[in-house]
Amino acid sequence: MPIVTLPLLAGWILLANHTHTQASPDSTLRVADLDALAKDKGVQxxxxxxxxxxxxxxxxxxxxxxxxxxIEGEEWGNILDRNFVGHVGLIGLKGDFDVESSLPVEEALSQAKSRGALAVINHPFNWLLARRGKDIPRDAGGVEVWNQAWNDLTMRNDQALKWWDAGLRGGRRLVAVGGADVHGIRIW
Known part of the structure; x- marks a missing residue:
């Protein structure tokens, strides 16, 4: 499966990152539903x-x-490293990312990177899903600093933004990513 390359466009494009279909156990959407929703909202x-x-x-x-x-991606949620428990968005991944959950997070992210993925730490301060060490894992290319609504207290986006900023101040080159985290029609 080739990596999708968007043509260069003058200006900005509107992209919805971190979406789910019925291939996820917690989503009700078909790809056709995402297509119709994106068209309705002007998402390219x-x-x-x-x-x-x-x-x-x-x-x-x-x-x-x-x-x-x-664009092909995957939200990998099998990370059970002693320094990190959470979800990683793998954007542009070539094929399924099936890795032993017992691998250290650094080794797993290195494998994802070798498969063409931009590894983004998703909702790193979600009160239910995430535990992380002080530092952003080495092969992560970005941090989801905005997940769903900014003021959603369960996501603690302000803390994710500070964590990303601390990574930049520490010399890391990291993209800041927003994620819709769409599981159903009502989110948009």
Missing amino acids: AVVITDHDNVRAVLDPAFHASSSVRF
């Missing part, structure tokens, strides 16, 4: 990051849209 590109799989690329709607570019 959508990164589908289903939990622990890339089955959405098998859906004909993934390749059929004339106005929305779908």
